[in-house]
Amino acid sequence: MRKFFTGLVLVPLGLVFIVFAVANRHLVTVSFDPFNSRDPSVAVTLPLFVVIIAMAIAGVVAGGSATWFRQRHWRRAARQYKADARQARAQLAELRTGAMTPSRYNPQRLPAPSRSVG
Numbered sequence: 001m002r003k004f005f006t007g008l009v010l011v012p013l014g015l016v017f018i019v020f021a022v023a024n025r026h027l028v029t030v031s032f033d034p035f036n037s038r039d040p041s042v043a044v045t046l047p048l049f050v051v052i053i054a055m056a057i058a059g060v061v062a063g064g065s066a067t068w069f070r071q072r073h074w075r076r077a078a079r080q081y082k083a084d085a086r087q088a089r090a091q092l093a094e095l096r097t098g099a100m101t102p103s104r105y106n107p108q109r110l111p112a113p114s115r116s117v118g
Contacts, residue, residue: 017053024048 028048033040 020052021047021049024052 025047027045028051029040029043029045030051031037031040032042032044
């Protein structure tokens with residue numbers, strides 16, 4: 001079932017990319033020289049679809065990185081809570097095993113109840 005849904009999404013998405021690439025295959029010059037636009041010292045000539053898809057990928061990576069960095073506090077808190085829960089489970093297991101063993105419970109060792117006048 002999972003492969004079916006993957007194919008249901010990826011096949012149309014692949015077709016959209018192919019149609020987009022064919023429709024935008026003319027060449028554009030991307031210049032990295034802001035001072036000389038007529039004869040740039042650093043420029044790349046690429047098909048338009050490569051430029052657009054590369055910028056979309058760069059935007060997704062930048063957005064994902066920003067989100068990941070903003071969530072670091074939540075991840076740190078989750079790790080702390082997980083460690084606390086693990087420690088509490090270990091203490092609970094230790095207390096349960098200690099309560100079930102009769103050798104630890106000795107009624108003669110308990111202090112005598114005090115009589116209060118009241």
